Amino acid sequence: MARAELTEADVQAWVGREHEDPPADIVCERGYILHWLEATENANPLYWDEFLAERVTRGPIAPPSMLSAWMRPLQFVPGRTEKRMPLSLHFDLKQALDLPEGIVAYNEMTLGVPVRPGDRIKTTQRIREISEPKTRRLGTGRSWIIDVTYTNQDGEVAGVETYEMFAYRREQA
């Protein structure tokens, strides 16, 4: 199997690789924000009271922690033949290393300008490091760290996220 023949140098060659996804399929809008508030039972009046939002944030904004929702591709787009994945660099690396499962172990988020209705987000991803092979309860694989920078259509940074992923293959019973 070709993938099993990857050397450690082949794997580590992914470190520093950067990828820019195209601008997101969706724009920030009120319906998505309401769904987020519903899911987190968030009663913060900043998101429910338009007069307060006008006074405090000069108009409506999305909850800052919602950042990653704005980059995830639609599951269906007419005419699109290849499925787009969020954090495509992560999925490319999983595929290259033949590690079918993956979980997020750690997340860090540094927030910049608020995302507002009408904004369209673009991400740039970069692999910071890849671990040696390791075995955890879920299986055997590797962990890696990816930094994701989110910018709006004006080039302003809305946030930077860091993910530590563990991608693995389950042990055979």
Next chain:
Amino acid sequence: MDVNAGDALPGLDVKVTARMVIMGASSSRDWQPQHHDHAWAVDRAGTRDIFLNTPNQGGWIERYLTDWTGPLGRLGKMRFRMRRSICTGDDLSFGGVVRSVTTDDAGCTWADVDVLLSVGEERATECVARIAIPADDSDNPWDRAGDAWTPDAPGPLELQSQRKD
């Protein structure tokens, strides 16, 4: 807002249901099957059940913090490590303690808060968050931009388990 190191945030208890897990995944537009497909989660991913996804946990933590600060609280930075999956049927509890309160060179007041999401006696997710709070009645952290908004300025923000002191 009068905040001091050592202040405890009010607790929050949440019963984790399948609807909550799936709605959390849906609202973050995360269609990875381990967050909505029980059979996949158990048989393929090897987890106990479907479990809360990362962005939704971030959303719950932000909600927990702003329940405390009110609408003028503005999240600047957050780190969390998920030590165990939070699955359908879990009784999830949030707790928080203010680690420090500092003011940066731009005059922004930051509260660093340790937040713990626990299930029973187990530490499920360990978080530390830095949230801007009004310095006085005339201050609005949301007005800050550019050099006046620097969540990294007060220094490192380590998870409790990473701290040396």
